[in-house]
Amino acid sequence: MKKTWFITGASRGLGFEIAKAALRAGDQVVAAGRNKAAVANKLGPDSGQLHSVELDVTDANQARAAVAAAIARFGGIDVLVNNAGYGHLGLFEETTIKDVEEQFDTNLFGVFHVTWAALPYMRSARRGRIFNISSLAGILGAELGSLYCASKFALEGFSESLAKEIAPFDISVTIVEPGPFRTDFLTAQSLRSGANAVADYDDRRAQLRAGLEERDGRQGGDPAKLADAMVLLANEAQPPLRLVAGSIAFNAADAKLHSMRTELDLWRALSISTDGNYDDVVVPRY
Template sequence: MSKTWLVTGAARGIGAAVVRAALAAGDRVVATGRDPAGISRAFEAQSERLLPLRLDVSEPHEAQDVVDAALEHFGGIDVLVNNAGYAQLGVFEEMEPAAVSAQFSTNVFGLMNVTRAVLPQMRRQRAGHIFNLSSIAGIRGGQGGTLYSASKFAVEGFSESLALEVAPFGISVTLIEPGYFRTDFLDASSARFATRTIPDYADQSARLRAAFEAQNRKQPGDPEKLGCLVAFLASQDKPPLRFAAGSDAINAISAKAESLSSGLAAWQALSLSTDWRQP
């Protein structure tokens, strides 16, 4: 049976790859972004099954308007892919407060806005699948990624908890945790860097920016393959809560698991000493 998808950040990168995979599977897609005309041009061959709509996820009313339009046009939403987001890069102390707010407004609150708008319809139909795009940065922190990592850690905690709340209604939640994928994620059109300059961080900031720029368009992950995998996971009766995408994601998450395990063992006796004990 064909499905109806709602994909945010659908104009390029992983979002566009998911749209292509869903359309190739014969499904209908509500593809959203800040430039719906660009989405229409990119996918005009499947225009009958594609509804391109403008959406700034940080605006709650726009999220609700998009969901209402999707329901009117296609009659339902079976799969939500919360893909919209960007990376605010640089050392934390050089970040302006406005940059902190903007990062969370899109990556966290924006994801919540769209999810909140979609859930009532999924509850009514007692079925649905929500994909939240996280990152290996949502599993382990990295130098120069304090804000981005913090936002993805928030997505991880939100998604894990939400999955428990919506499971009784037949709704699944899957966290996609990509490593580095060859998109425009690190392009000037997407990534943003700190604007303040603190002399103590000058060398560190310069090295970090050069490293990020050197990785641009050389990442090991293939977004088209990831798009197809998301479409495959959407077809599963028992999809995973977490899906690590890419060899670098597997390596990073495995290392984090080992670090947590060894740290827990090293301090276990002292940790257990904090339990309340009756005198």
């Protein structure tokens, strides 16, 4: 059955590829971007299959208007893709609260704005799928990742909780966790970092930034292939809660699970020793 997709950050990178893949599959696409003309430039003019809307995800009013435009055009949203995001990759001590607020405004609160706007329609239709684009950075902390990882870890907790709340309405949530993919993510156009240089970090900062520059344009993941995988999942009867994307992310997630398991086992006795001597404990449902 033909689906209607609503995709944020469709002007470039992964969002653009997801829009193209959904169009190739014969679906209808509402392509949302901060600059509608840029989206139309990349994907083409509005048609029977495509409708572009202006949306900076940090703006709640614009999110409501963009979703309303999608409903007016295609009558509903079957697949919501919260993709818009960027990486603030900098050393924590060199960042400011403004950097933190901006990172969360886009990567987390932006997802909230769009999800709040879309959910009432999806809930009343009693069906739908939500893809939240997290990252390997939502599984694993890394140097330069304090702000970006914090925003993606938060997105993971949000998504996992939301999945449980909306499952009774036949709406699924899939958290997509890509490793490095070949988009604009590491370019100067997308990447941000802190401006308050702390001399103690000079050498490491230089090394870490050189590493980012070296990786830019040489990432292992193909965004077009991930987009096709998401189209496949959108048609899966039982979509997964998580899809780790790319072998780099797969291996790193595997190693993290292994080290968590080892540490959990190692400290099991101390963990359990903090239980109280109560006989009226109510265990929460997880």
